[in-house]
Amino acid sequence: METPSPPLPLVCVTGGGGFIGSWLVRLLLSRGYAVHATVRDPGDAKNAFLMQLDGAPANLRVIKADMLDYDTVEAAFAGCEGVFHVATPVPEHKIVDPQKEIMEPAVTGTMNVLKASKDMKVHKLILVSSIAACIFNPDWPQDVIKDESCWSDKEFCKENENWYSLAKTEAEEMALGFGEKNGLHVNTFCPSLVIGPLLQHVVANTTSKVLLYILKGGPDMINNKFFSMVDVRDVAEALLLLYEKAMPSEIYLCALDQVDLKDLLGIMKPMFPNYSYADKMVDVDLNITFSSDKLRNLGWKPRKLEETLAESIESYEKAGLLQASNGELCRLPFFFRPPPVNECE
Numbered sequence: 001m002e003t004p005s006p007p008l009p010l011v012c013v014t015g016g017g018g019f020i021g022s023w024l025v026r027l028l029l030s031r032g033y034a035v036h037a038t039v040r041d042p043g044d045a046k047n048a049f050l051m052q053l054d055g056a057p058a059n060l061r062v063i064k065a066d067m068l069d070y071d072t073v074e075a076a077f078a079g080c081e082g083v084f085h086v087a088t089p090v091p092e093h094k095i096v097d098p099q100k101e102i103m104e105p106a107v108t109g110t111m112n113v114l115k116a117s118k119d120m121k122v123h124k125l126i127l128v129s130s131i132a133a134c135i136f137n138p139d140w141p142q143d144v145i146k147d148e149s150c151w152s153d154k155e156f157c158k159e160n161e162n163w164y165s166l167a168k169t170e171a172e173e174m175a176l177g178f179g180e181k182n183g184l185h186v187n188t189f190c191p192s193l194v195i196g197p198l199l200q201h202v203v204a205n206t207t208s209k210v211l212l213y214i215l216k217g218g219p220d221m222i223n224n225k226f227f228s229m230v231d232v233r234d235v236a237e238a239l240l241l242l243y244e245k246a247m248p249s250e251i252y253l254c255a256l257d258q259v260d261l262k263d264l265l266g267i268m269k270p271m272f273p274n275y276s277y278a279d280k281m282v283d284v285d286l287n288i289t290f291s292s293d294k295l296r297n298l299g300w301k302p303r304k305l306e307e308t309l310a311e312s313i314e315s316y317e318k319a320g321l322l323q324a325s326n327g328e329l330c331r332l333p334f335f336f337r338p339p340p341v342n343e344c345e
């Protein structure tokens with residue numbers, strides 16, 4: 001008689017239908033995990049692709065949960081040994097009500113995740129934070145590369161109404177503090193601008209819209225010194241690496257080197273010459289280079305930017321996101337516009 005195979009390790013991915021969340025769900029299924037993926041509306045067409053992922057019928061449960069509703073979060077974590085907390089909105093437009101739009105989902109949502117992890121006896125929690133929680137620090141010496149010891153200055157974020165960075169910084173600090181106080185294994189993970197192919201083709205997430213704007217062009221100025229980027233598939237790999245290898249309370253930054261927009265266009269235009277491309281550039285002194293050495297030392301091997309760009313654009317073409325849009329202007333998501341334009345809104 002055959003002995004039944006042991007059950008697969010079960011983990012939960014919050015925001016499993018989102019851009020990063022869905023690539024993580026896909027990777028976990030392919031690496032022998034059973035997964036609970038939380039979404040706010042399982043009936044929404046944009047989440048239908050999840051059950052079509054390889055291995056999903058046997059090993060994936062899509063669970064309705066809102067991070068602001070503790071009971072739904074707790075129910076989603078039942079039986080899970082690990083949680084990847086990915087769910088936080090990435091605002092596309094100017095934030096009008098910071099408390100409602102970003103502080104509550106990011107900070108209250110993360111507190112619910114922390115409490116539910118403790119109550120449901122989850123062993124490890126990986127929080128997806130952001131370099132937004134690291135880079136806005138006016139006191140950091142200009143000539144020193146930022147690493148995991150650099151935090152965004154919350155007062156500076158408030159003064160500059162950088163609510164997203166404030167929210168991510170507060171949520172990350174809170175998670176590390178909670179982990180230490182309650183004996184919960186917490187790691188935080190801070191990726192830069194994440195781009196890459198889309199798994200679902202119904203809506204593009206905010207950061208994919210940044211690359212779409214660079215391709216299509218439009219009325220908004222864009223910084224020449226651009227954000228460091230990283231491929232969404234390498235982000236998923238890094239998250240799993242942390243889950244399997246990182247020590248408690250460790251922070252990991254994740255990015256490729258910062259690029260100039262001119263250099264980025266120099267890579268994209270010869271590969272895809274038929275797009276109009278963003279041409280309203282402003283030269284800014286924006287040095288946001290930071291080190292991913294700690295993650296590389298854990299075994300992280302990111303792919304080359306050229307590969308990411310080519311495969312992202314092919315994916316947008318397949319999804320029909322690059323077709324003419326009936327005269328509707330393409331806009332750069334607000335968070336990525338240089339300050340003078342922000343002030344005019």
Ligand SMILES: NC(=O)c1ccc[n+]([C@@H]2O[C@H](COP(=O)([O-])OP(=O)(O)OC[C@H]3O[C@@H](n4cnc5c(N)ncnc54)[C@H](OP(=O)(O)O)[C@@H]3O)[C@@H](O)[C@H]2O)c1
Pocket residue numbers: 014015016017018019020021039040041065066067068085086087088089090105109128129130131168190191192193194195205206207
């Ligand atoms: N993309 C980047 O460049 C980048 C860089 C650094 C860090 N991050 C972080 O990575 C995470 C995912 O970002 P993403 O780019 O993948 O964005 P995304 O595709 O927009 O995913 C965000 C997810 O959060 C969910 N969500 C928002 N509020 C929620 C709530 N109250 N309860 C439950 N779910 C909620 C959304 O679910 P619905 O579908 O129901 O709205 C969505 O699945 C975020 O924590 C973000 O801060 C992203």
